[in-house]
Amino acid sequence: MESEHLEILAMIVEKGGLTEGAEALHKSQPSVSRTISLLEQRVGAALFEPGRRPLRPTELGASLARLGSRIHALNTEARQLVERYRKGQAGRLRIGGTPIFMDGVMAAMIAEFQNHHQDVHFEQSYGYLETLVTQLRNGTLDLAILPLHPSQIPQDMEFISLLTGRNVIACRSGHPLTRKGMITLADIEPFPWIAPPADSPLYRDLQRALVSIGVEDFRVNFSGGTFASIASVLAGSDSLTVLPYSVVFQTRKMTQLEALPLKIEHPNRQLGLLVPKEQAAAPALAHFKTFIAAQCSNLEARIQHEQQVTRRRG
Amino acid sequence: MESEHLEILAMIVEKGGLTEGAEALHKSQPSVSRTISLLEQRVGAALFEPGRRPLRPTELGASLARLGSRIHALNTEARQLVERYRKGQAGRLRIGGTPIFMDGVMAAMIAEFQNHHQDVHFEQSYGYLETLVTQLRNGTLDLAILPLHPSQIPQDMEFISLLTGRNVIACRSGHPLTRKGMITLADIEPFPWIAPPADSPLYRDLQRALVSIGVEDFRVNFSGGTFASIASVLAGSDSLTVLPYSVVFQTRKMTQLEALPLKIEHPNRQLGLLVPKEQAAAPALAHFKTFIAAQCSNLEARIQHEQQVTRRRG
């Protein structure tokens, strides 16, 4: 017994006649007539009362029609799912990236994206360049978010630059150092440092940044945590750390952080979005890419604007 | 998008491969392979990760497979329904008959039948010869239960005789008359009568029976009710009425009734089962017919047996 036939039966019963049913199914009347004949033959019993003009189903016919109707509903659901998937309104995006930036900037943007695309399901994970590229290649990840130097972009990948990778020294708002105009090496010296995970690019950034401003020896009193723990420790102490400015800017209200007005060496990298150069990417991915690009462009503009204001004031 | 294809997809995902899936579906591997290709083409997206040997579904493929699996479950349900219908274990039987006999004898037998055929649904109604035959003819009834004289059997109907239509005078057990050996006309005279609905054959039976034993004028103190109300009134008073003996016999424990040992004229009729001479009757009907015939034959035997015992004693 074919599901298709049950659906046809259901439509005929619903519409109350072969002719109307055939019309609703965009088929000819003889076609559905024969389908019913075939079905009756296979079932071995009449599905419609014989010799009745307003074609009325038998009990068995009505029961089968109910099942057919439920099958049809599921089929419709499948069609709608495909439709939404095609439009990028449904599906699954597996996104991986460097922990601090994912937590500090992307999470909020993903939330905003889901306000417009409710049925897109995100699977977020963390990682650095090598693992991310591997995962992108073997298809366990749909896109990666990470800081990258142009020379590091793999041949088989597309990199969309989102934000300049500028780092800053971050501290709690109200930190003693924020009250000073010019900050010297000696001013910084007393405060302990929070370090990101030792295998992260940000950790190397921290080292190089401190070297660049002359700090040779620094005391680390917290390391290895995620952004949430770093932010908490930072907000509850006078510790310092190095963070992407975008992260500080985006989360400063919630985390009570601010950036010290101290130029530190920043690596020549761009925070951006890495995806395989595939043709068969999930439709939702395209939407997400343009959405994130727009959000980050907006964020960059707000950062620029604030810097101009600060410069004028200072 | 065809439900059939979704079912195939579901099976492949469930079994974890084209080969196993094809086997489970009793099809060849190339066949299901092409079905999936076609489905992917129509959907416009990959349903399985490309270039993977233990064929793994994509997110979309898995979602569609879940729907396909539910469709398959419904299809299976439909097949099982048909199967049970064929075996007479499912379906609907619309049964109509004369009220007293339906309530007094048939209802208990239907209950017993349903112990063996749980999914057979009964729609019971009441009526007399004319309406019943009409309903059988226009297909709003599957079978009728009624008393019938052989000459009354319509040409296009089959009549299965179940019980002799013998009537008795019924009263509550413990009624004053039950203590007498021989009952005379004068004994009966003081008691009021309960009459069945005036349009019922039983009402005419009552009249003729009383005339036959010489009662010319009788007092009716209750009429028109169903068997339940007749039985209640009978049990709660010293009234008399005329009932088929099978009804009294079958329900005497529950209703506290008994029959007076008084021969009354009984019409030359058989209580039986009337069905149209159709070829396409519901399979459950055949089962029901033989079941009821057996039950009634059994009932008749028990009645016969009791009569012999009573005769010997008296």
Place this chain on the structure above:
DNA sequence: GGCGTTATATTACTTTGCGTTATGAAAATG
């Protein structure tokens, strides 16, 4: 009851798609 209208069944024929076997290609396995 005969008659027109309407709905369904039937017929004849074409096309589509599903089934098969045989065979090739690609990925995993050792």
Place this chain on the structure above:
DNA sequence: CATTTTCATAACGCAAAGTAATATAACGCC
């Protein structure tokens, strides 16, 4: 790197579904 396993493709026959044209049956209406 060879072997095995698993999937994709090709070629072809057949069942079934599509069509238009037409016959037939049920219903309603004088």
